[in-house]
Amino acid sequence: MMVESASETIRSTPSSQNGVSSLANQPDGGGGGGGGGGGREGAASGEPNGELSPVELLHFQQQQVPVSVAMMSPQMITPQQMQQILSPPQLQALLQQQQAIMLQQLQEYYKKQQEQLHLQLLTQQQAGKQQPKEPLGNKQLAFQQQLLQMQQLQQQHLLNLQRQGLVSLQPGQGTVPLPSLPQAVCPSDLQQLWKEVTATQPVEDGIKQEGLDLTTNTSNSTSFSAAKVSPPISHHSLPNGQSAMHTPRRDSSSHEDAPGSHPLYGHGECKWPGCETLCEDLGQFVKHLNTEHALDDRSTAQCRVQMQVVQQLEIQLAKESERLQAMMAHLHMRPSEPKPFSQPVSAHLNLVSSATLSKSTSDTFPDGLPHPPTSATAPITPLRQGPSVISSSTLHNVGPIRRRNSEKFCTPISSELAQNHEFYKNADVRPPFTYASLIRQAILETPDRQLTLNEIYNWFTRMFAYFRRNTATWKNAVRHNLSLHKCFVRVENVKGAVWTVDEHEYQKRRPPKMTGSPTLVKNMISGLGYGALNASYQAALAESSFPLLNSPTMINPSSAGGVLHVGHDDVSSTVEQVNSNGSSSPRLSPQQYSHPVHVKEEPAEAEDDSRPVSLMATTNQNVTIADDRDLEEELPVEDLS
DNA sequence: GTCCGAATAAACAAGA
DNA sequence: TTCTTGTTTATTCGGA
Numbered sequence: 001m002m003v004e005s006a007s008e009t010i011r012s013t014p015s016s017q018n019g020v021s022s023l024a025n026q027p028d029g030g031g032g033g034g035g036g037g038g039g040r041e042g043a044a045s046g047e048p049n050g051e052l053s054p055v056e057l058l059h060f061q062q063q064q065v066p067v068s069v070a071m072m073s074p075q076m077i078t079p080q081q082m083q084q085i086l087s088p089p090q091l092q093a094l095l096q097q098q099q100a101i102m103l104q105q106l107q108e109y110y111k112k113q114q115e116q117l118h119l120q121l122l123t124q125q126q127a128g129k130q131q132p133k134e135p136l137g138n139k140q141l142a143f144q145q146q147l148l149q150m151q152q153l154q155q156q157h158l159l160n161l162q163r164q165g166l167v168s169l170q171p172g173q174g175t176v177p178l179p180s181l182p183q184a185v186c187p188s189d190l191q192q193l194w195k196e197v198t199a200t201q202p203v204e205d206g207i208k209q210e211g212l213d214l215t216t217n218t219s220n221s222t223s224f225s226a227a228k229v230s231p232p233i234s235h236h237s238l239p240n241g242q243s244a245m246h247t248p249r250r251d252s253s254s255h256e257d258a259p260g261s262h263p264l265y266g267h268g269e270c271k272w273p274g275c276e277t278l279c280e281d282l283g284q285f286v287k288h289l290n291t292e293h294a295l296d297d298r299s300t301a302q303c304r305v306q307m308q309v310v311q312q313l314e315i316q317l318a319k320e321s322e323r324l325q326a327m328m329a330h331l332h333m334r335p336s337e338p339k340p341f342s343q344p345v346s347a348h349l350n351l352v353s354s355a356t357l358s359k360s361t362s363d364t365f366p367d368g369l370p371h372p373p374t375s376a377t378a379p380i381t382p383l384r385q386g387p388s389v390i391s392s393s394t395l396h397n398v399g400p401i402r403r404r405n406s407e408k409f410c411t412p413i414s415s416e417l418a419q420n421h422e423f424y425k426n427a428d429v430r431p432p433f434t435y436a437s438l439i440r441q442a443i444l445e446t447p448d449r450q451l452t453l454n455e456i457y458n459w460f461t462r463m464f465a466y467f468r469r470n471t472a473t474w475k476n477a478v479r480h481n482l483s484l485h486k487c488f489v490r491v492e493n494v495k496g497a498v499w500t501v502d503e504h505e506y507q508k509r510r511p512p513k514m515t516g517s518p519t520l521v522k523n524m525i526s527g528l529g530y531g532a533l534n535a536s537y538q539a540a541l542a543e544s545s546f547p548l549l550n551s552p553t554m555i556n557p558s559s560a561g562g563v564l565h566v567g568h569d570d571v572s573s574t575v576e577q578v579n580s581n582g583s584s585s586p587r588l589s590p591q592q593y594s595h596p597v598h599v600k601e602e603p604a605e606a607e608d609d610s611r612p613v614s615l616m617a618t619t620n621q622n623v624t625i626a627d628d629r630d631l632e633e634e635l636p637v638e639d640l641s
Numbered sequence: 642g643t644c645c646g647a648a649t650a651a652a653c654a655a656g657a
Numbered sequence: 658t659t660c661t662t663g664t665t666t667a668t669t670c671g672g673a
Contacts, residue, residue: 434647453662477648483664484647490663497662 264289273302413437417463430466435474435481436506439488443501450491450498453479 264270265285270277272293279285293299413433417424424431431438442459443451451459457475460467467474482488482499487506491498 436647473649476650479661479663480649480665481647482662 262286262289264293273306413441417441421463424464424466425462426465428465428469431464435477436485436487439478439481439499440501440506443488443499450493450500452496452498453482456482456499 262282262285264272265279265282268278268280269275270279270285270288270292272289275292277288277292279288293302416432423429433441438460439456442456442463443449445459446455456478457471460474460478461471482490485505487502487504487508489500489502489505491500
């Protein structure tokens with residue numbers, strides 16, 4: 001079956017974080033443009049007539065603030081003097097003005113260079129008609145790469161300007177005329193800057209060396225100077241001498257070891273954005289590439305768009321990585337961090353990472369903290385819940401295989417989800433719940449308590465980044481669970497078949513555990529090594545930003561008592577009551593375990609009578625099933641504030 | 642060591 | 658024919 005083969009394919013993907021890891025491991029470069037290997041200073045000679053090379057411009061923009069200051073003080077007014085003369089708002093305004101000016105100048109420069117390159121290319125193309133094909137390809141590619149690099153530099157500059165918050169301009173918005181850029185920056189200084197750049201980054205040689213054959217610059221030669229935010233983009237040599245850019249996310253070995261491959265060629269079709277032309281073999285593809293995707297306005301524009309896409313992703317990744325680091329640091333140093341099992345936080349995190357991702361490869365930071373797997377489909381985004389990410393169930397059970405831990409430790413699924421919704425939604429971490437629990441949760445979250453299979457799928461993918469891959473596997477498991485468990489009832493509906501939950505059956509299939517007094521629960525928890533889940537854990541939970549903690553419905557004994565029958569251990573009755581009134585009856589969250597609320601906790605069943613709609617709605621606006629089909633819309637973008 | 646629940650894989654059928 | 662949906666069986670694994 002195709003599904004199965006797809007499954008096998010997908011199952012191999014969890015370890016596909018290499019690209020990201022390598023990206024994350026890129027030396028920061030301190031804003032200096034990352035890159036790799038040794039520098040090549042030979043290309044450091046400046047452009048004639050004091051014109052700025054793209055590299056110089058790049059460095060220029062990297063040195064932006066000081067240069068800007070210099071530009072502001074052409075009459076040798078030092079920045080300090082400027083600061084004394086001008087008020088901060090004035091300085092800010094001046095900076096913005098100067099940035100805008102610089103931007104316009106750079107754009108003009110880039111445009112000029114672009115035109116020049118086009119002219120050169122046309123000349124080369126014409127000359128190449130009388131020359132062997134391959135050199136032409138090289139030349140053409142070299143020009144193309146020059147063009148791309150220029151565009152990249154331009155993009156980088158714009159991004160840097162925008163990042164500094166000084167310029168919110170879009171390309172072409174600059175309006176303030178100014179003396180040309182080279183007048184503002186001394187060529188010798190730029191030359192020195194260029195040397196500095198090339199000392200750490202050999203990237204831009206090709207730009208300086210007009211007409212050089214970039215095919216000799218392979219993998220390490222074209223990591224863009226923008227590597228600070230861009231992954232090194234290597235060139236892949238093709239059999240015909242062509243090279244192409246590809247991202248490091250691809251398995252490098254697949255290229256180096258498979259000369260018959262091409263990053264833009266796969267599954268028999270051209271992977272050029274929007275193309276998808278079928279090509280029988282690589283040769284045909286190359287021909288197609290050279291004819292259909294030669295250097296022209298269209299291809300250039302497409303490249304530009306693609307660069308925008310990549311850069312946006314990289315910016316996002318950088319932001320998220322930064323936030324992750326901060327989170328890691330925060331968690332690592334947290335004095336009141338819960339220490340179940342008397343393990344350090346990092347150990348817990350590693351535990352979560354390694355066990356939860358039992359089938360995936362979790363990277364580990366040098367500091368020992370887990371590097372949550374990141375992928376294009378599962379970007380790691382902030383753990384807004386803070387410590388609650390390491391919630392009880394997450395701490396003690398990781399992955400459905402450990403499901404019993406989850407139920408044993410009585411973590412209500414809705415509470416867990418409510419607390420860690422953002423985490424699960426964005427992190428590629430397997431939720432510590434069984435498929436049945438999740439399915440049930442999905443169904444119960446809907447107002448009418450019924451879902452089609454596809455809607456269940458969508459809930460999974462919407463709620464858990466983990467389920468955005470391995471689709472064949474988990475979908476099969478979902479179907480399997482739906483069919484297997486009696487608690488899931490298929491109902492023929494007008495729209496088709498929908499699945500509902502028979503709570504009674506659901507409870508029947510679960511052995512009555514943990515039904516008793518809080519003391520029993522406590523003892524049981526303690527007996528399971530949960531005794532260490534003491535004040536520190538409670539404190540951590542209390543510190544959680546989980547808004548429901550302060551929700552009256554969550555802590556109001558009266559409201560809770562409606563569901564959690566004090567001194568009553570009939571699980572089914574609890575569930576039935578919830579089902580009967582159909583109202584939102586939030587259960588005790590794990591935090592409430594810590595609270596001296598005198599209600600009987602129904603650990604294993606606690607999740608059952610949850611009303612995630614209300615629960616989740618507090619923290620997640622995406623609970624509604626309004627548009628399940630649009631997963632992509634909400635995948636990458638979280639608030640990045 | 643055994644039992645049980647869950648996950649996973651896979652085969653198969655029916656229907657759109 | 659392909660895909661989705663649904664059912665069933667078998668295997669493996671972890672925990673009790």
